[in-house]
Amino acid sequence: MxxxxxxxxxxxxxxxxxxxxxxxxxxxxxxxxxxxxxxxxxxxxxxxxxxxxxxxxxxxxxxxxxxxxxxxxxxxxxxxxxxxxxxxxxxxxxxxxxxxxxxxxxxxxxxxxxxxxxxxxxxxxxxxxxxxxxxxxxxxxxxxxxxxxxxxxxxxxxxxxxxxxxxxxxxxxxxxxxxxxxxxxxxxxxxxxxxxxxxxxxxxxxxxxxxxxxxxxxxxxxxxxxxxxxxxxxxxxxxxxxxxxxxxxxxxxxxxxxxxxxxxxxxxxxxxxxxxDIGSWQAISELYETDALGNRVQGEGVLVDSRNTFVQGEKRLVAAVGVDNLVIVDTGDAVLVASRERAQEVKAVVDELTRQDHESAVFHRTVHRPWGRYTVLEDADDCKVKRLVVRPGGVLSLQRHEHRSEHWTVVGGTASVRVGDEEFDLGAGQTVQIPVGSLHRLENRGQVPVEIIEVQTGSYFGEDDIERLEDIYGRA
Amino acid sequence: MxxxxxxxxxxxxxxxxxxxxxxxxxxxxxxxxxxxxxxxxxxxxxxxxxxxxxxxxxxxxxxxxxxxxxxxxxxxxxxxxxxxxxxxxxxxxxxxxxxxxxxxxxxxxxxxxxxxxxxxxxxxxxxxxxxxxxxxxxxxxxxxxxxxxxxxxxxxxxxxxxxxxxxxxxxxxxxxxxxxxxxxxxxxxxxxxxxxxxxxxxxxxxxxxxxxxxxxxxxxxxxxxxxxxxxxxxxxxxxxxxxxxxxxxxxxxxxxxxxxxxxxxxxxxxxxxxxxDIGSWQAISELYETDALGNRVQGEGVLVDSRNTFVQGEKRLVAAVGVDNLVIVDTGDAVLVASRERAQEVKAVVDELTRQDHESAVFHRTVHRPWGRYTVLEDADDCKVKRLVVRPGGVLSLQRHEHRSEHWTVVGGTASVRVGDEEFDLGAGQTVQIPVGSLHRLENRGQVPVEIIEVQTGSYFGEDDIERLEDIYGRA
Structure with missing residues (x-):
């Protein structure tokens, strides 16, 4: 050697x-x-x-x-x-x-x-x-x-x-x-x-x-x-x-x-x-110990007279009654119920969703960005609501929107904000409005994450209505 | 006669x-x-x-x-x-x-x-x-x-x-x-x-x-x-x-x-x-026509090689792979997966949730009120976010909160608002802040529902932190 x-x-x-x-x-x-x-x-x-x-x-x-x-x-x-x-x-x-x-x-x-x-x-x-x-x-x-x-x-x-x-x-x-x-x-x-x-x-x-x-x-x-x-x-x-x-x-x-x-x-x-290789839900479930009935529950589950069933939940409650040999996986926007032996065939679901151009084939409600992440809380015709988490040092691009106003309420950390030509800091409980067409930027110069609830109002809320003028992550 | x-x-x-x-x-x-x-x-x-x-x-x-x-x-x-x-x-x-x-x-x-x-x-x-x-x-x-x-x-x-x-x-x-x-x-x-x-x-x-x-x-x-x-x-x-x-x-x-x-x-x-008597999910499912495989889907479902299965969803996607004879019911905060024949035993789940004093035994994320309804979009330690819908003629009680500020963004209709001693109207895209301890009231004097995103900030967001001073529905 x-x-x-x-x-x-x-x-x-x-x-x-x-x-x-x-x-x-x-x-x-x-x-x-x-x-x-x-x-x-x-x-x-x-x-x-x-x-x-x-x-x-x-x-x-x-x-x-x-x-x-x-x-x-x-x-x-x-x-x-x-x-x-x-x-x-x-x-x-x-x-x-x-x-x-x-x-x-x-x-x-x-x-x-x-x-x-x-x-x-x-x-x-x-x-x-x-x-x-x-x-x-x-x-x-x-x-x-x-x-x-x-x-x-x-x-x-x-x-x-x-x-x-x-x-x-x-x-x-x-x-x-x-x-x-x-x-x-x-x-x-x-x-x-x-x-x-x-x-x-x-x-x-x-x-x-x-x-x-x-x-x-x-x-x-x-x-x-x-x-x-x-x-x-x-x-x-x-x-x-x-x-x-x-x-x-x-x-x-x-x-x-x-x-x-x-x-x-x-x-x-x-x-x-x-x-x-963790190639299926079956393989994931095998990472956990079973209870006396062969069940494995990650997250919050209530199983009544059910056996050999694997539950993986996030925030929501999963209840099962009289079922056997299932995999139940719950996320913010979709739930999967599969027979254990057939769990790897979930690919067919993804194929169908891809064919339908369904968002849940690609995106989660939580989306990661170079500056942190956001979670969509509400996606309606009249508004979109997100929770933004900006990491310490994170800087959103200098941007503006053609079709929406944004309303930020800081719920944690200190946000350094630019709206138009004004720059200022906002702490928890403080808010700012960003009118349609206004240049704006959000930055976290602090040591803890900045958490913001963003309410978008207007007529169109697509991610493509972002005109980026400067971006430290090379996305402009 | x-x-x-x-x-x-x-x-x-x-x-x-x-x-x-x-x-x-x-x-x-x-x-x-x-x-x-x-x-x-x-x-x-x-x-x-x-x-x-x-x-x-x-x-x-x-x-x-x-x-x-x-x-x-x-x-x-x-x-x-x-x-x-x-x-x-x-x-x-x-x-x-x-x-x-x-x-x-x-x-x-x-x-x-x-x-x-x-x-x-x-x-x-x-x-x-x-x-x-x-x-x-x-x-x-x-x-x-x-x-x-x-x-x-x-x-x-x-x-x-x-x-x-x-x-x-x-x-x-x-x-x-x-x-x-x-x-x-x-x-x-x-x-x-x-x-x-x-x-x-x-x-x-x-x-x-x-x-x-x-x-x-x-x-x-x-x-x-x-x-x-x-x-x-x-x-x-x-x-x-x-x-x-x-x-x-x-x-x-x-x-x-x-x-x-x-x-x-x-x-x-x-x-x-x-x-x-619609006494079970089995009875509900029988109200619908089946497809060729015996499946019935209300809401958005993708079923792969599944049979005799009833799906009732709301906003989320329900996917099933290789399952037979199930009832799957999805709501904003909980999902039920039950064997069809055993569906009436869901009572045992409710008993267990009641024993745990679990909110999902009693409340939905959408709660009806005399003035309209609200839906909880986010319920976290640092904030609570709701969508409020106030019916035409609806009047929230004159109230104040000891532990939270509220931030309203109107996304539909015209809200008549009182904060402290000031009264004014807000239309779509407009916002108002209600500081901790401020008397406030929200009213819909218009002909269409008022839709508002409410962001609560502070330390405690329980429904019992409402001091009602006047209420047209007798709740003061």
Whole structure:
């Protein structure tokens, strides 16, 4: 093992997570889901990644829409680590994302540095076991092996791809004989019984140079497209936004298909680390202890003579009478009731909602913004009411609206407000009116969040009636 | 038949309707439930009653909390009829309520006038058949028969009492042999097959004098207690509030037990009028047509591979995946998921919520007031936000609050406002602040509803922090 090779965790954070609707949505995907611990998956992932980050640096590949919230969550999950971001203008699957990450790592830490690639939205309960496996994988990667972490299967799962392992590579891992597609149940049973198969969890340890060489051999068009994108991007900016025109032309493909299935020097490190891809409500429910009747209740639930039922609520009460084997998930604007075994088919609901162009396929009532977040309390023909929470240091864009007046009542913190040419501070219980067409800006110069109830009056309340004149987040 | 005897519909409107939670609640019981037609049960009941009201008058016995909303709904359902109200300080079951109604009818229309008693929360789909039966029952009552309307049973129901009919009384009805308790299923089957039994639906036609005589004979204590209450009450006021001290002492009993089961000259008029007591979500669901898979959806629902499932939503989306035979009822603050067959056991949920002193056992997020209604949009530690709707002519009490400031933004109509000693009008988009301790009043002198978003700031937002100095509805 080359003790000097750097290890840079690369977190891939995309994906709509439609199987966890109504909590996971396009504008609020799975990494942002909060677990029973109170942490989001993004936080636990970055915390885990930071423990093995040899240079105190992580790199995350994600979309612009997710950047600000991800950065904030990382600040919670791993405040001591330096977090860098590559922003994809659109998702092109994992091969282009990892290729771009390899270019980034190579440019910062040299071609011998290794990438530890992992998805942002998986759960690892035994972090020590994970770290031990990473140490082995890092050693293999440093020697030029394209290395996977392979999960010891606990049951004949038909939802994952499998890795068939071969002979041992010293005490560090096994060679890979083949990657195999999602099997049917009988095949999966055979795989598990054989002891020769591991789950492919999308976690890789790859030396930058090895990966780029393998791409040049097996997917030269993808590598060329990503290099072209790289050259057209401002690669010294933070976050680094990949050039949208070039990146859109790159062929979308997974790292598995593009490289791993074709490459020669491949290794797998088996690991039993309490891993879950949290791919369905069924999987979420299994994170909780059951009561005597097999029920699990997160939030406020009253269950009468009901069994094997998982309830996840937010603010509202969920009551069940005489039901069995259900998943009930309640959010501010939608409730899902599904048979446990069929819970992963919630994707069909999202497809239907997408077809209807239904807001609940994409947005929650709470929407995150670079400056904080807002929650829609009322959305009617004659008004819209929101609660705004502006983080310390948060600044809304200097803006105006053509079709609505706004009325702010501060309920917490001290808001620094500009309306027209006037600037002043407002504390709890104070109000201000912003007439149609008035330039205005809201800022939190204090140490605690500013909380505001905003009442919009007028004739049209769409988010597109915002003319931004200045914005510190680059949205003007 | 005495063609001249008056017929006064008497509507009994009490009861918590816990079997229809979460829509029906103590503060918003079953008569206020809105059906698919858009009408409430209270409206359809008063409309039906008004068609047979010989004097253009109805009398409703209800509680003070339900008075204003009931009166408003009656104005919608039967605007041409004169509606009178007897307000019970507490429910004492049907015998005292009907006795008080008989005293009222006797005092206004003489002892020969007849009462047509019916619950406020039953459904009659064939009103013509109902009217024909009422004509017959009225004739019998005028001749001194204590008369029931008996529903032709459609199935062996175990949830109702039955009436065993005897010989015919000319072509107008049948004598009653016995009232029998709710049977078990086998007995119910026998009853239905025999053709001799009818459902007791709590609908009676009774001459005032006959009823009072029967009470004097069979329940003299109840009659004496109600007469004493009557004498202690201001019986010329409208609404007529029964004296609370005396009425509380009256023995609670049903008219069935107290009189009908014991009296001699009893008749029943069989009727097949599409009656339902709407006693469960199962019964509600049967009011709707099913789709090809047996599903019924009121509101916004997306059902994937689900069968025999009833969905009733309000503003939120309800999604179901792979479920069968469920009732899903969604309201602003609670959702019920129940097995269809077990839906009536929702009472157990209400019992548990009552035990927990949970608000959702009693109140909805929308609360009706004499002046209109409000809906709670946000109820947090630092603020409370409501939408107020003030009807034309509605006047909130002159009031002040010790612990909160209020901030009103008018979003519709013209509000006449008093704050301190100042009075002024506000139109859409205008705002006013009401500091802690300031006297204030809100009034709608216009022709359209006044709609206001109220933001409360301060430290305590309970409904008991209202000091009322004047109130046109007698609440000061």
């Amino acid at each position: 080359d003790d000097k090779s750097a290890l840079i965790p690369v977190i891939l954070s995309g994906g709509a997570g439609t199987r966890l609707w109504p909590v996971s949505r396009r504008a609020h995907p799975k990494p942002f889901m909060r677990l029973a611990s109170g942490q989001t998956l993004a936080e636990t992932t970055v915390e885990r990644a930071s423990r093995v980050a040899s240079q105190g640096v992580t790199l995350t590949v994600t979309g612009r829409d997710y950047y600000f919230l991800t950065r904030d969550l990382y600040q919670q999950g791993a405040p001591e680590t330096e977090h860098h971001f590559l922003l994809e203008p659109e998702g092109r699957n994992t091969a282009p994302a990892i290729a771009a990450a390899a270019l980034w790592v190579e440019s910062r830490f040299g071609e011998d540095a290794c990438l530890l690639v992992q998805p942002a939205d998986h759960l690892v309960r035994n972090v020590a076991a994970f770290e031990q496996a990473v140490t082995k994988a890092h050693a293999l990667a440093s020697e030029g092996w394209l290395t996977c972490l392979g999960i010891q299967p606990t049951h004949p799962e038909t939802g994952f791809g499998y890795i068939r392992a071969g002979s041992a590579i010293e005490d560090r891992g096994l060679s890979i004989e083949a990657f195999v597609e999602k099997p049917d149940l009988e095949t999966a049973r055979r795989y598990v019984e054989s002891g020769q198969y591991l789950w492919n969890a999308g976690m890789f340890c790859l030396r930058a140079r090895t990966l780029l060489d393998a791409m040049a051999e097996h997917a030269p068009d993808i590598l060329a497209g990503v290099r072209e994108t790289w050259q057209a991007s401002s690669t010294d900016q933070e976050p680094l936004e990949l050039d949208s025109v070039r990146f859109a032309r790159v062929r979308a493909d997974s790292i598995d298909f593009a490289i791993m299935e074709k490459a020669r020097k491949r290794a797998v490190v088996p690991v039993d680390c309490g891993w879950s | 005495d063609d001249k005897s008056a017929l006064i519909p008497v509507i009994l409107s009490g009861g918590a309707g816990t079997r229809l939670w979460p829509v029906s609640r103590r503060a918003h019981p079953k008569p206020f439930m809105r059906l698919a037609s858009g009408q409430t049960l209270a409206e359809t009941t008063v409309e039906r009653a008004s068609r047979v009201a010989s004097q253009g008058v109805t009398l409703t016995v209800t509680g003070r909390d339900y008075y204003f909303l009931t009166r408003d709904l009656y104005q919608q359902g039967a605007p041409e009829t004169e509606h009178h109200f007897l307000l019970e300080p507490e429910g004492r079951n049907t015998a005292p309520a009907i006795a008080a109604a008989a005293l009222w009818v006797e005092s206004r229309f003489g002892e020969d006038a007849c009462l047509l008693v019916q619950p406020a929360d039953h459904l009659v789909r064939n009103v013509a058949a109902f009217e024909q039966a009422v004509t017959k029952a009225h004739a019998l009552a005028s001749e001194g028969w204590l008369t029931c309307l008996g529903i032709q049973p459609t199935h062996p129901e175990t949830g109702f009492g039955y009436i065993r009919a005897g010989s015919a009384i000319e072509d107008r009805g049948l004598s009653i042999e016995a009232f029998v308790e709710k049977p078990d299923l086998e007995t119910a089957r026998r009853y239905v097959e025999s053709g001799q039994y009818l459902w007791n639906a709590g609908m009676f036609c009774l001459r005032a004098r006959t009823l009072l005589d029967a009470m004097a004979e069979h329940a003299p204590d109840i009659l004496a207690g109600v007469r004493e209450t009557w004498q202690a009450s201001s019986t010329d006021q409208e609404p007529l509030e029964l004296d609370s001290v005396r009425f509380a002492r009256v023995r609670a009993d049903s008219i069935d037990f107290a009189i009908m089961e014991k009296a001699r000259k009893r008749a029943v008029v069989p009727v097949d009028c599409g009656w339902s």
